[in-house]
Amino acid sequence: MEVWFNPSCSKSRTARDELTGAGVEVTLRRYLDEPPTEAELRDVLAALRLQPWDVTRMSEPLARELGLRDLPRDADAWVRVLVEHPRLIQRPIVLSGDGRAWVARDGGTLAEVLAAARG
Known part of the structure; x- marks a missing residue:
């Protein structure tokens, strides 16, 4: 595993x-050292049967800095944010x-x- x-x-x-x-x-x-690619993250989200916002650590200060609470629920945009900032991944x-x-x-x-x- x-x-x-x-x-x-x-x-x-x-x-x-x-x-x-x-x-x-x-x-x-x-x-954090080897962030997932967009494709890897999409595959994991499909396996989890979750959307990217479901695995986002919204309590992280970075989430507030990026204004994620106000980011539209566009899966592509959220995946890009998580790939760029992997510490936000649950x-x-x-x-x-x-x-x-x-x-x-x-x-x-x-x-x-x-x-x-x-x-």
Whole structure:
């Protein structure tokens, strides 16, 4: 499984630790250092069945600076903003090899990811 990972984020570290502790092979993608392309982000959003504003960290000061609350709900524009400013992407995002994806911020979602990893 691939985890879009921010080492300074406790939720990212928890996801990593839970997955590796369960014996799941994990690839950590430090998405701040290696931001997703527009195509990658679109693929992840499709797997999540979410819109880009659904995975945007609106509480970040940068979101306020960019005026995202007032940005029209145009998916293309939002994807461009997230690719340009990856720290606005909600974390951690976990991707499985079979095309499923989760925003694994809570215990229930992590349990779902672990169950999927076990098959």
